[in-house]
Each structure stands twice: as structure tokens, then as C-alpha cells.
Amino acid sequence: MxxxxxxxxxxxxxxxxxxPALLLAGCSLSPSIPLIGAYYPGWLFCIIAGVIFTLITRRAVLRFFDAPAFSGVIYTALLAIYSMLFWLVFFNSL
Incomplete structure (x- = not known):
């Protein structure tokens, strides 16, 4: 029947x-930066820049205010925000 x-x-x-075609469409070579003959992934430089800017922000905050409450969470969030902003600025291909 x-x-x-x-x-x-x-x-x-x-x-x-x-x-599967939609899920595999984003797979491509990762952005790499040649530095002294070796290729380093772009996210590594974004994290390093995020750490540097987080430390600069920390120094500026501590200069004018006392240590903020939940500083570990705040500085981790700042690191993530700065790293993602650098990724968007330097590696976004839109």
C-alpha cells in the first residue's frame, strides 16, 4: 500500500x-602572516594585540580608579573584545 x-x-x-554544501562553504585556508620565513596564524597576532591593549586599558583604569570588582571577568572580556575587533579589522574579507 x-x-x-x-x-x-x-x-x-x-x-x-x-x-553539507552550506556547512563546507566556509572552509578555506586560514589567514597566515609570513614572518621571518615562517607562516604564523592570524589569530595569534590578534590575541597578542588583545593582550597588549588589555594591559594598556588596565593601566589606564588603575591610574584613575581603584581596582574594579570582578576584575578577572572584566579583563578576560576586554581581551576577547579586543582580539575579535582586531580580527574583524585586519582579517575580515567583506
Whole structure:
């Protein structure tokens, strides 16, 4: 006895065939920076720049204010924000 498949099942099957193509579309070579004959990944420089700017921000904050509460969380968040901003500025290909 043949069964009739709902249209949503047919649509989901078509989407499932396209899913691997959509997921693999972002895979490409990572941005690398040649430095003294070796290629270093771009995220390494972004983290180093994030650490430097976090230390500069820490010094500026401690100069004018007392140590902030939850400083470990605050400085970790600043490190992440600065690193991601550097990635967007230098390696974003939009």
C-alpha cells in the first residue's frame, strides 16, 4: 500500500542534501602572516594585540580608579573584545 509523504518531509529532504554544501562553504585556508620565513596564524597576532591593549586599558583604569570588582571577568572580556575587533579589522574579507 503506497503512502503519501507530506510536503514538509519532501522539503526537509531537499534541504538535508544542501546542508553539507552550506556547512563546507566556509572552509578555506586560514589567514597566515609570513614572518621571518615562517607562516604564523592570524589569530595569534590578534590575541597578542588583545593582550597588549588589555594591559594598556588596565593601566589606564588603575591610574584613575581603584581596582574594579570582578576584575578577572572584566579583563578576560576586554581581551576577547579586543582580539575579535582586531580580527574583524585586519582579517575580515567583506
Amino acid at each position: 503506497p503512502t503519501v509523504k507530506p510536503s514538509i518531509v519532501i522539503t526537509l529532504r531537499k534541504i538535508c542534501w544542501l546542508m
